[in-house]
Amino acid sequence: xxIRIGIKHSARELSFDxxxxxxxxxxxxxxxxxxxxxxxxxxxxxGNVFLVPTEGISYLEIGAxxxxxxxxxx
Numbered sequence: 001x002x003i004r005i006g007i008k009h010s011a012r013e014l015s016f017d018x019x020x021x022x023x024x025x026x027x028x029x030x031x032x033x034x035x036x037x038x039x040x041x042x043x044x045x046x047g048n049v050f051l052v053p054t055e056g057i058s059y060l061e062i063g064a065x066x067x068x069x070x071x072x073x074x
Contacts (some may be wrong), residue, residue, distance in 0.1 A: 001025075002063030003042070007056045014052065016044040022062045029060055 001022065005014040018025070025042075032040045033054050039058075042050045 004061040004063075005052060006058040006060075007052070008058045009056075010042055014050060014065075016042075016048070016050065017042065021043050025060075029057075 001015075001018055001020065003016055003018055003025065007014060020043075022030075028041055028042075037054055038055055039051045042052065044050070
């Protein structure tokens with residue numbers, strides 16, 4: 001699943017792939033923001049950990065869960 005996070009005062013966005021479902025990600029981010037946590041810890045499919053400040057998040061885009069196609073399409 002492809003994730004893109006917009007960060008305030010930054011021209012670039014953070015994007016990565018993760019094995020988590022859309023529901024898991026949405027629950028994790030919303031619970032972190034509601035609880036007043038300073039950081040959200042997100043892990044990508046390669047095991048890299050991203051610490052994102054909750055106050056700096058401007059948007060979170062969660063891509064569709066779709067298997068990637070392999071081969072040629074005619």
